[in-house]
Amino acid sequence: MAFDVLEPGLSTTAQDQGRIGYYKFGLPQGGSMDQYSATLANRLVGNTVSDAVLECTYIGPKLVSTTNAVIAVTGAPVDVFVNGQLIPQYERIELLAGDELKFGVIQGGTKYFIAVHGGIDVPEVLGSRSTYPIGAIGGVDGRALVAGDVVPVGVGSDNGLPVVTSIAVDDRPVFSKDVKVRVMLGLYDHNLSAKGLDSLLNSEWMLTPVADRMGLRYSGPGVEWKDREQPFGAGQDPSNIVDAGYAVGSIQIPGGTQPIILHRDAVSGGGYAMVATVISADMDLVARCAPGTKTRFVAVNMEEALAARQENNARAARIWS
Incomplete structure (x- = not known):
């Protein structure tokens, strides 16, 4: 299972909860900027809290799923499209093989998150899959996505929790000015x-x-x-x-x-x-x-x-x- 990257977006990186324990050596924790929004996406798709997601900044990527997949998009408000059809954020969405995922104009905040059942399966570096571009480690070759990348997805497993199909409005983050x-x-x-x-x-x-x-x-x-x-x-x-x-x-x-x-x-x-x-x-x-x-x-x-x-x-x- 994977995503083919047709367009990378402005800055799309793999992130998880971060690289804990190395700050004393000058290596930052990193991880998703908005940890709560990222974990909501993981909850919707049935992952664990520590699975890696894609963090999108302002302009999102255009991706094609190579197999059937379960995804969710959380974080900053943005129009989400599957094969040109508008789909909601903060809900569990099923993709079919060949489906195209893309995004419209962001309507607040700066970052939104794509989770997929199984997690983004890039290699772990020092205990984390998070991308640290300055150090060129983690994620996909230590950098933001580029067109032509293939983003691997892990084999999904049952996290033992009840399936959640949507996040209640009161539990969603607020993006205020x-x-x-x-x-x-x-x-x-x-x-x-x-x-x-x-x-x-x-x-x-x-x-x-x-x-x-x-x-x-x-x-x-x-x-x-x-x-x-x-x-x-x-x-x-x-x-x-x-x-x-x-x-x-x-x-x-x-x-x-x-x-x-x-x-x-x-x-x-x-x-x-x-x-x-x-x-x-x-x-x-x-x-x-x-x-x-x-x-x-x-x-x-x-x-x-x-x-x-x-x-x-x-x-x-x-x-x-």
Whole structure:
């Protein structure tokens, strides 16, 4: 079983839950940018939560199924066509051998996901099938799809769960143009002046088109840093520090102008101060934002962050029961 790639789309890659345990060596976790949407697709087709899917960015691919297959498309709203006929997202769809799958214009967000029963069966690299293009590993030859590729699909098996034919509307992700992103302050928020911290947390920031799997850049009023003598090796700009490790979700503000949220394919360290970190429960929310999304950063404490994570886990457990 496989998909023949007639057109690759803008950037279509195989992704799963990511390459865990190698960030300390400089290799990012990667995986689907919007993990929740990807797992919904896997639930619909009867896969496990860890099976690989295709992640599509803005412009989707045109694929032909070489055999009968069960698929689902979730994530950002987009028109989905099988042999020219419009089919719904968030539903279990059966393809016949020779059926053509293609996509229309995306209507919100940036990324949507194609799951197929059996999973995308590219080789595992360091425990994951996720594509990391900068390192040229995982996926199909470590890169996005190109025309002429053949994307292998694994042999499907029973995951032991009841068949789900559609995802309830209340369980589908929302793609808003105005969001609140919860963050925990630190490690270097103390380098911001009171005015700078107020600007970070009480101003509106807008996502720019400079956004990819590594990070998302925002425009806004900027922030003010405290006047201080820079330590040796930190450079002259107050937003610089002596090199340190970055947490996934870290927010940097180079030069004090445009915040950058580090995402799934982020580098693991460098010389910019991390003033806050997006909580894990809101990383999918950030991934769903399209350029122009109005964003406010809301500071929470550890207890609130853990409660949000537990809420997400409870929702996932209900869907996967």
